[in-house]
Amino acid sequence: MAVQKLPIARAINESLRTALENDPKVLIMGEDVGKLGGVFRVTDGLQKDFGEDRVIDTPLAESGIVGTAIGLALRGYRPVVEIQFDGFVFPAYDQIVTQLAKMHARALGKIKMPVVVRIPYGGGIGAVEHHSESPEALFAHVAGLKVVSPSNSADAYWMMQQAIQSDDPVIFFEPKRRYWDKGEVDKEAFPELSASLEQGRSRSALLHKAAVAREGSDLTLVAYGPMVKVCLEAAAAAEEEGKSLEVLDLRSMSPIDFDAVQASVEKTGRLVVVHEAPVFLGTGAEIAARITERCFYHLEAPVLRVGGYHAPYPPARLEEEYLPGLDRVLDAVDRSLAY
Amino acid sequence: MAVQKLPIARAINESLRTALENDPKVLIMGEDVGKLGGVFRVTDGLQKDFGEDRVIDTPLAESGIVGTAIGLALRGYRPVVEIQFDGFVFPAYDQIVTQLAKMHARALGKIKMPVVVRIPYGGGIGAVEHHSESPEALFAHVAGLKVVSPSNSADAYWMMQQAIQSDDPVIFFEPKRRYWDKGEVDKEAFPELSASLEQGRSRSALLHKAAVAREGSDLTLVAYGPMVKVCLEAAAAAEEEGKSLEVLDLRSMSPIDFDAVQASVEKTGRLVVVHEAPVFLGTGAEIAARITERCFYHLEAPVLRVGGYHAPYPPARLEEEYLPGLDRVLDAVDRSLAY
Amino acid sequence: MTVESTAARKPRRSSTGGSKRAGAKKAAPQKSTEPELVQLLTPEGKRVKSAKTAEYEAYVADITAEELRGLYRDMVLTRRFDAEATALQRQGELGLWASLLGQEAAQIGSGRATRDDDYVFPTYREHGVAWCRGVDPTNLLGMFRGVNNGGWDPNSNNFHLYTIVIGSQTLHATGYAMGVAKDGADSAVIAYFGDGASSQGDVAESFTFSAVYNAPVVFFCQNNQWAISEPTEKQTRVPLYQRAQGYGFPGVRVDGNDVLAVLAVTKWALERARDGEGPALIEAFTYRMGAHTTSDDPSKYRSDDERVAWEAKDPILRLRAYLESEGHANESFFSELDDESEALGKRVREVVRAMPDPDLMAIFENAYADGHALVDEERAQFAAYQASFADAPAAGEVK
């Protein structure tokens, strides 16, 4: 029964459960993570099974959550904190940027900060303001943090395992509109990761490696988190028109697996980056800049970007038009191929 | 006596004074801005002349400073708040990102947020941790904010006038290592801006226009704030080697005057962007991505970037090597020209 | 409200060595006795007076029967509106609704205490306060329907937009109040927030700023016992109104289901503020009888018994009992109010159903007041992209 079909939310839940079982130092903290199991039920049942001492409902104060998690990490714990929605991480931004990210360097390596900050992010769920943001670039720009986002259940399970085992702070963006998408999870796929944790050893190799989600030869689509599905759909649609698109699931926004992107672009000669976050200074900007530098003579068209606009995330009735969808991705594909 | 030679810090001081004189709604707020005149003396003498009611020493709480400034703006005031150092803006980040930036849109335009957030920023002054950061990309990525930085005294004076007159929130980054660099300021240069304020009218045209700081034909250097001087020095050095570099002073990081960059790159065919902030997801990424798209057939080399590294700002004894200097800029110039 | 936290309940070894009190181990956290509520109407609808409440009672001593009927009407209509909104959410007309069920007295009592020139900073649940301020209730629904993020002009009724990021608005209220003081005006400002919000650093900072600047702002905390699934003990181990003292201004706990007491205490606090006596904190002790929002399932975290116990303290029944026992309202008043309620429900239903989706280009509108080159560029690209579809929907018709 190693392979199960699980929704992403459930895969994360089981990954947290595994971590709580394997390491007594792992803690879950956040608003409503206990009895309620979080507003998305990602921590459902964990408090019941591991107790209030390990699955902790916190006061409603994000800076306090991350700040005390830092203190717990200093005491040898490995806190996994939940920020209830993307738009509510900003009260904790100071603790994340000036403390969590810099503590290891400040201590010349003598302190480690194995803290995971889970953030359900992105739009498409018809929510009110502050519930649909994609702030990943605001974390990826900051040295000392690692920033990842899974796109499917298997990655959700395994990337969470790795994030918790990481001795660096990891900002773990969960694609909330995909929480209920099901996928196969093989909990025995990586026995070396399932073993009881050995802290202090780098497990991050897999966590930050991009995956080829679909092979293709005419153009590379790069995406992560919620947009991987859109890109796969775009690739399927394009195939019907005779265009072969390669889809790369980035998985990690810091570090970015530029080698994988480069390898793909050297093959296809064209690149479109897709994310929900605003295009301006989004992760696509960095990918475009760096890949253009690496592949200057391979690119047959400029790297194009599809993403949100430079405007506050719109009210829900407009979000479908604000968010990159199949048509907007294919429009960019067409523009790229037209070069 | 319209034209005076003033250091940048003094030019800002006089610009604030002019604004306080012209508009009774203008307020100065921040830590130590009163009797002390701020740790850089930028508000020196203002409390003495305008009183404690208009030049306000606040409690030591940045979120409170920005949050109450928002409330004051709602009441019809035009607060200019000082954040003491770049590294201390993060406790206010939530109020800036979720409230200040979004209030106008949230109110469907019925509320305006004429708040200026002054931030002395950047390194090179031999300071301890958190006193040398360049976080401009973390603000420029956020819709609803405008982000600027002057590089010389005249711009410091006039851009501050315009920022205070702007009905949008402006994050005003002041190049602290250049505070004492002197330059000529003509306080009568723009009579239409010196006149008593007419709120609600856009004055932002000048504020967000890039300036050609030096003309050239072989390659374009784009910089802003503290790095303009470095680029001008690099251009002077390059001239001796027979290379003609154009230096563009961006002035504004949101919006970015891409038309000006494009015009220059169409002429030179090569672009190097220089900033102190880390290269990864810095403003240079966006400039590279967008200019490559706009000038795909004009660029003879990929856009290169010179900036900070993806590591916490180092201790002062290493900062000269961390910060872009003449040699690193010229190294990038050489690499670009070698394509 | 005093609790022992999880950590406290766990036995801990007593200090060894260096202790001057070895063996003198104490019960963990300091306990405070349950404070008395300021209450003027009992749950049974009896008017009560005491020396302790006299200072507040003075503010409603000569309240007229008409005013009392008005408060009753406000509460009934607010509840009716709220129920309609909940129904509309179930019908798919709204994406979400945050019900105020049970908090009518806290909101109407405080809302009616404000003067026209006062300014109100709500959270996202102050539908009753909005009603008192004269905001058309249908305007509140836009953001829950997803057609805007705030659908009214805050300055029309001195009622700020709903603020979703917990606690932020207390600083806006404080800044606004600082401005009122600067203007030499004698208006006051009132900031609403919840028991959960009391933990946010921003709320603490607003206490500090308002105290230091002696700003005319009243902090009105509706302690409805829950912050989503977390009971108030997860936020504090002493009653919340006590927080104020440590910042140098008074705090009062009022029976939040007693509209008269809330009216009186809020008038008292607003008047202090107007008189230059600075901030005050009111903790209205009440109960969220419904779910946190329509997305919430309270059965996951609280027992029905609790709800049932609070139903006995229902703010509307209480005032009705008083009105009836005093003969302040007759049958026709109640039946006319029923009709008015139904008419309100109907109007709300109709307006919401007719509420158009925003024009697509609204994505770019109002991002900036003075314009922004990138927004202009993206707007143009977006328009061209939309136009490229043969069957492009006309503005306002999308979705």
Next chain:
Amino acid sequence: MTVESTAARKPRRSSTGGSKRAGAKKAAPQKSTEPELVQLLTPEGKRVKSAKTAEYEAYVADITAEELRGLYRDMVLTRRFDAEATALQRQGELGLWASLLGQEAAQIGSGRATRDDDYVFPTYREHGVAWCRGVDPTNLLGMFRGVNNGGWDPNSNNFHLYTIVIGSQTLHATGYAMGVAKDGADSAVIAYFGDGASSQGDVAESFTFSAVYNAPVVFFCQNNQWAISEPTEKQTRVPLYQRAQGYGFPGVRVDGNDVLAVLAVTKWALERARDGEGPALIEAFTYRMGAHTTSDDPSKYRSDDERVAWEAKDPILRLRAYLESEGHANESFFSELDDESEALGKRVREVVRAMPDPDLMAIFENAYADGHALVDEERAQFAAYQASFADAPAAGEVK
């Protein structure tokens, strides 16, 4: 410490209309009387006892002459070290120095109250506490010289790194204390912060978390009267120790220039924490006799009279007077201590001057514990770039 803010001092129109108290205009902010300090040694060096301080006095009742001399020695050596650091800054050996001059009693008294297994979270000024914890003082200088951002292993002496972002460390301390409680250990944690820091939201949140989880943490606020140029009235209108009450734990104001009183009160608070009684707040009322840092010019904002008045309460002179009057120390103790001071100064000077600049590649070291591809890439580019210069400085020689 009670003040009338600017706003409060401005006359305001009294409330008109709707007021039940027209004409009853009051003096603005609530005033609290200056609280009594817990003091065991008067400024003149007399030991005093009172019923009010008996609870704390018990913790130092049987302190020995040797221990008293030890406290004196700690204060003298700390002041000497501090003076040396100030001098080294003037000589260009340090980029900056934050002097503790005047705060020796607050720091030594509290530092000596801690047990080895306790954990200390300092600000950037706790040189005296570092001394008590056994951190080599020269290690404190690295960050002020600019060779690192924190030059010691926090776990060697249970003394965390200096934290510059005001208030942040109080949350770290609280989290650490939550961990201590989870571990079932009976250690305590102490978090230092200043009067200015009391305004930060993070400090308020640490009060909330520590109270709710009953964490064994002592908040030690050195109220040195100034936050750079701002007097304490800009942060609060009531004494800071009172803040604690509203969060449900005790607050005490102690004479911060009385090392004995500070020792006693801190022992009391740490013991409470160890005994599972949760957090406490100590406000040590003291004075920053020097500039905020070597970059500061206090003459811009405060009068010399104030400093002179506080000099009469000097913590070191006070204990010396007591030692002498009680015959607890003789001349040779003082003269040997002078020699020890000079030796310390000399050692500090020598170590600092010999402190090498870090290797250039340190820029990239320790950015991550588990590595990061971009850092690897940039490190390699940087190394290649450095190597491209014919006259490239060898590692460790730069600047």
